[in-house]
Amino acid sequence: MAEIDIRAARKSYGKNPTLHGIDLNFQSGEFVVILGPSGCGKSTLLRMIAGLEDITSGEIAIDGRVVNRLEPRERGCAMVFQNYALYPHMTVAGNMGYALKVAGVPKPERERRIAETAKIVGLSDYLERKPAALSGGQRQRVAMARAIIREPKVFLFDEPLSNLDAKLRVTMRAEIRKLHQRLSATSVFVTHDQVEAMTLADKLVVMNKGHVEQVGHPLDVYHRPASTFVASFIGAPAMNLFESRVEVETASAYLGGAPVRLPSSLAASLRGKDVTIGIRPEHTIVATKGPGVAAEVDFIEELGAGRVVHMLVEGEPFAATIGEDLNVAPGDRVSLDLPLEHLHVFNRETGRRIDPSDLPADAPAQHCAPLLTTP
Amino acid sequence: MIQRTPYADAFTYFVMILGFILLIGPFLVIIAGATQTLQQINSVPFRFMPQGQFLENASAAWARADLARAIGNSFVMAGLITVGKVVLSAMTAFAIVYFRSPLRHFFFWAVFITLMLPLEVRVVPTYNVAADMFEPFRLLIAFVTGIEVSVEWNLLNSYAGLTLPLIATATGTFLYRQFFMTLPDELAEAARMDGSGPVRFFFEMLLPLSRTNMLALTTIMFVYGWNQYLWPLLMVTDPTYKTTMMSLSALVPSENATPDWNVTLAGTLIIMTPPLLVVALLQRWFVRGLVATEK
Numbered sequence: 012m013a014e015i016d017i018r019a020a021r022k023s024y025g026k027n028p029t030l031h032g033i034d035l036n037f038q039s040g041e042f043v044v045i046l047g048p049s050g051c052g053k054s055t056l057l058r059m060i061a062g063l064e065d066i067t068s069g070e071i072a073i074d075g076r077v078v079n080r081l082e083p084r085e086r087g088c089a090m091v092f093q094n095y096a097l098y099p100h101m102t103v104a105g106n107m108g109y110a111l112k113v114a115g116v117p118k119p120e121r122e123r124r125i126a127e128t129a130k131i132v133g134l135s136d137y138l139e140r141k142p143a144a145l146s147g148g149q150r151q152r153v154a155m156a157r158a159i160i161r162e163p164k165v166f167l168f169d170e171p172l173s174n175l176d177a178k179l180r181v182t183m184r185a186e187i188r189k190l191h192q193r194l195s196a197t198s199v200f201v202t203h204d205q206v207e208a209m210t211l212a213d214k215l216v217v218m219n220k221g222h223v224e225q226v227g228h229p230l231d232v233y234h235r236p237a238s239t240f241v242a243s244f245i246g247a248p249a250m251n252l253f254e255s256r257v258e259v260e261t262a263s264a265y266l267g268g269a270p271v272r273l274p275s276s277l278a279a280s281l282r283g284k285d286v287t288i289g290i291r292p293e294h295t296i297v298a299t300k301g302p303g304v305a306a307e308v309d310f311i312e313e314l315g316a317g318r319v320v321h322m323l324v325e326g327e328p329f330a331a332t333i334g335e336d337l338n339v340a341p342g343d344r345v346s347l348d349l350p351l352e353h354l355h356v357f358n359r360e361t362g363r364r365i366d367p368s369d370l371p372a373d374a375p376a377q378h379c380a381p382l383l384t385t386p
Numbered sequence: 387m388i389q390r391t392p393y394a395d396a397f398t399y400f401v402m403i404l405g406f407i408l409l410i411g412p413f414l415v416i417i418a419g420a421t422q423t424l425q426q427i428n429s430v431p432f433r434f435m436p437q438g439q440f441l442e443n444a445s446a447a448w449a450r451a452d453l454a455r456a457i458g459n460s461f462v463m464a465g466l467i468t469v470g471k472v473v474l475s476a477m478t479a480f481a482i483v484y485f486r487s488p489l490r491h492f493f494f495w496a497v498f499i500t501l502m503l504p505l506e507v508r509v510v511p512t513y514n515v516a517a518d519m520f521e522p523f524r525l526l527i528a529f530v531t532g533i534e535v536s537v538e539w540n541l542l543n544s545y546a547g548l549t550l551p552l553i554a555t556a557t558g559t560f561l562y563r564q565f566f567m568t569l570p571d572e573l574a575e576a577a578r579m580d581g582s583g584p585v586r587f588f589f590e591m592l593l594p595l596s597r598t599n600m601l602a603l604t605t606i607m608f609v610y611g612w613n614q615y616l617w618p619l620l621m622v623t624d625p626t627y628k629t630t631m632m633s634l635s636a637l638v639p640s641e642n643a644t645p646d647w648n649v650t651l652a653g654t655l656i657i658m659t660p661p662l663l664v665v666a667l668l669q670r671w672f673v674r675g676l677v678a679t680e681k
C-alpha cells in the first residue's frame with residue numbers, strides 16, 4: 012500500500028526530450044493503467060518509478076518519500092516485464108525465491124513463501140522446472156509470482172500480457188484483477204491495448220508523445236474524452252471526427268452539406284467558431300432514406316455480434332455500427348442521423364474538449380437572440 | 387546453392403582425406419617412432435608400424451629431460467594462466483558491458499587493440515618490466531623529483547613471472563562480451579529489482595549462465611599456456627622452473643651422439659598428451675561455447 016506522487020517529471024535521452032513534465036497522483040491501492048500508442052513514453056515513466064531509469068528533472072515520491080536517488084530495491088516496487096525476464100538457469104522455485112534470498116530471508120521461511128505463492132498462481136507442480144520447459148502462460152505466472160512473493164508496496168507491469176494469445180490474455184487479465192483485489196497493493200499497468208485498459212483500471216492515464224492527455228475513471232474517459240487524441244484513441248471502431256464551422260444563423264454545424272444540430276448551450280457560444288465534432292460509431296444512426304447527412308457505403312465489416320458499416324461522407328471515412336435488420340450494400344446511398352446528445356465538440360486549434368460548463372457564463376442568450384432574428 | 391553430384395562428392399572427399407592425412411601424418415610418425423628400437427627407427431625406409439619399445443623409450447626420455455619437474459612446472463604455468471585469463475576476462479567483459487562509464491569505449495578499444503599486440507611483438511618491453519618491476523616508477527620519480535631510488539624487484543625465475551605477463555587477454559574478453567550482449571537487458575533489470583547488486587549479479591547470474599563459454603575458454607587457454615615457449619625461455623634460467631617446451635630441446639640428440647630419435651619421439655608424445663586430454667574432455671563444451679549461445 013503506497014501512494015505515488017509524480018511531480019513535473021521530465022526525461023530526456025541526451026538532447027531528446029521523451030517525457031515533458033508529468034504530474035500524476037496514484038492513490039494507495041489503486042489500479043492505474045497507463046495507455047498510449049507505441050513510443051509515447053509509457054515504459055519510460057514506469058521505469059522511472061521503478062528506479063531503472065534516471066529522472067532528468069522533477070520528483071517521484073512513494074509514500075511521501077522522494078525516491079529520485081534511491082536504488083530500485085529501496086523503493087519497494089516489484090516489476091513484471093514484457094518478456095518476463097526469468098532467470099534461465101534457475102528453477103521456478105529459484106526464480107521466485109531469488110529476491111528473498113538476496114534479502115537474506117532464512118531458507119525455511121523462503122520455502123514456505125514459495126509454496127504459498129506457487130499455490131496462488133497455480134504453479135505448485137512446476138517448482139522444479141527450468142523456465143525453458145514452461146509454456147508462455149506459465150512463464151508469465153512465474154514472473155507474476157516473482158513479484159508477488161516480495162509483498163511489495165507497488166506493482167509495476169510493463170505490457171505483461173502482450174506476448175500471450177488472445178484467450179490466455181483474457182484469463183490472465185481476470186487473474187491480475189483478482190490478484191489486485193486480494194493484495195490491494197498500488198498497481199501501475201502499462202499497455203497499449205484499450206480493452207485491457209478499460210477492464211482493469213480504477214484510474215486510466217492516457218499518454219501521447221510524452222504528455223498526459225487525460226486522467227480519469229475509464230468510463231469517464233470513454234464518455235468524455237478530453238481531446239481529439241483521446242477521442243480517436245479510445246473506442247473501437249474509432250470515433251468519427253469532422254471539422255466544421257458553427258453557423259451563426261442555425262446554431263448548427265455542417266457535415267456533407269447537411270446541418271448537424273448542436274446542444275443549444277454549446278451552439279450559442281460557439282457561433283462562428285471552428286470546431287472539430289466527434290460522434291462514436293455506435294451512436295450514429297443509419298437509415299436508408301430520410302433527411303440527414305448523405306453518405307455512401309464503402310464496405311461492411313461483419314463482427315458476428317453486429318456489423319460496422321464504413322461510409323464516405325464527402326470523401327471522408329465515417330463509421331457506424333448497425334444491427335442485423337438494416338440491409339445495406341457497398342455503393343448504397345444512406346442518410347445519417349447524429350443525435351445531438353452524443354456529440355463531442357473540440358476546439359479545432361488546441362484539440363481540447365469544449366463542455367458547456369467550460370464556457371463563460373454570460374455567453375448564451377444576449378448574443379444569440381438578435382442574430383436569430385436576422386433574416 | 388551447393389549442388390550434389392558424384393564428381394563434386396568425390397572431389398570433396400579427396401580434399402578432406404588429403405587434409406586429414408596432412409594433419410594426422412606427423413602424429414602417426416611420432417606414435418610409430420616412439421615405439422621402435424634405435425635400429426628400427428634408423429632403418430630406411432621408415433616403417434609406420436608401431437612396435438613394442440614405448441615404455442623403454444619413455445623412461446629414457448623421462449630421465450634425460452627431467453620430465454617430471456618440467457611437466458609439473460608446465461601444469462602450474464598453464465593452470466595459472468588459464469584460471470587467470472578466465473577470471474580476468476570475465477570481469478573485464480562484465481565491466482565493459484554492464485557499467486555505464488564515460489570511459490567504457492576507451493577501455494573497450496584499449497582491450498581491442500591488444501589483439502594486435504601478441505606477446506611476441508611486445509616481448510622486449512614486457513621482459514624489461516618483468517626483469518625490473520619498479521623501473522617505470524623509478525623513472526617517473528626520477529623525472530618528477532630528480533631523486534634516484536633504488537628498489538629492486540624482478541619476476542625472473544618465478545611462477546609469477548611465467549604467468550602474470552600472459553594473463554591479460556583480449557580474446558577471452560571478447561568471447562564473454564559477445565555472450566553478455568546476447569543476454570536481454572531485462573535480466574539485469576530484473577535482478578536489480580530483486581535487490582541484487584553488481585557483485586551478486588556477476589556471481590549468481592552471469593557466471594552460471596556463461597558456463598559453456600568458460601569451458602571453451604579453459605580449453606583454448608590451457609593449450610595456449612602449455613605451448614608457451616618464447617616467454618619461459620626468456621624468464622627462466624634456473625632449471626627448477628623449466629617447462630616442457632624447453633625440455634623438448636634437451637630431448638633432441640646432439641650432433642655427435644647416438645641418433646636415438648625414438649627416445650625423442652617418446653618424450654614428445656608424453657609432452658603433448660595433457661593438452662590432448664584437456665581438449666578431448668572439454669571438446670563438447672568447447673564447440674558449444676564458441677558456436678551457439680545457450681538461451
Ligand SMILES: Nc1ncnc2c1ncn2[C@@H]1O[C@H](COP(=O)(O)OP(=O)(O)OP(=O)(O)O)[C@@H](O)[C@H]1O
Nearest residue numbers: 024027029047048049050051052053054055056203
Ligand atoms: N535508451 C534510450 N535511448 C534513447 N531513446 C530512448 C531510449 N529508450 C527509449 N527511448 C525513446 O523514448 C521514447 C519512449 O519510449 P518508451 O519505451 O517509453 O515507449 P513506450 O510508450 O513504452 O512504447 P511501446 O508501447 O512501444 O513499448 C521512444 O521514442 C524511444 O525511442
Ligand SMILES: [Mg+2]
Nearest residue numbers: 053054055169
Ligand atoms: Mg514499452
